[in-house]
Ligand code: SF4
């Protein structure tokens with residue numbers, strides 16, 4: 001194995017250790033039983049199941065783990081950690097991976113677009129307005145008619161309102177945004 005490959009391998013191992021330290025758990029405890037994946041409510045939508053994410057880390061494949069959509073799909077429900085017979089804190093690992101990916105600017109484009117659209121909606125109205133969120137999200141991902149066919153049905157069921165509602169405590173919400181910005185938060 002060449003020097004460059006060895007050095008990259010070492011860096012990956014160090015990064016896995018840092019992820020383990022940040023999440024207070026060890027991936028080597030995992031014996032790949034799959035109980036975490038079986039209980040994950042959003043596992044069906046993931047590219048790597050929670051068990052596979054742990055396996056990637058065991059193999060030192062940190063870049064693959066950081067680029068996985070799974071870490072953004074994870075709803076932090078903690079089911080996996082609760083079910084794990086080996087006490088692996090998978091939810092905390094997902095969180096540590098998200099933070100590492102964020103710090104490297106490696107956020108999946110759709111995730112970043114959704115987060116920005118959601119926060120902008122809350123900033124504007126004090127709460128989320130689904131129609132505004134969808135319009136902004138679709139614009140950001142340059143797919144203006146994504147899921148448009150579902151709009152009429154949802155409106156007919158009262159699940160979507162065309163006009164936004166403003167909450168009473170909007171000024172307080174604005175103050176939260178200002179405080180986050182003052183602390184270095186990077187919301188646009
Ligand atoms: S439940 Fe625990 S031991 Fe089983 S695969 Fe998941 S992390 Fe590994």
Ligand code: SF4
Nearest residue numbers: 040074075077078080
């Ligand atoms: S914390 Fe995330 S990975 Fe674990 S079960 Fe919940 S959604 Fe799935």
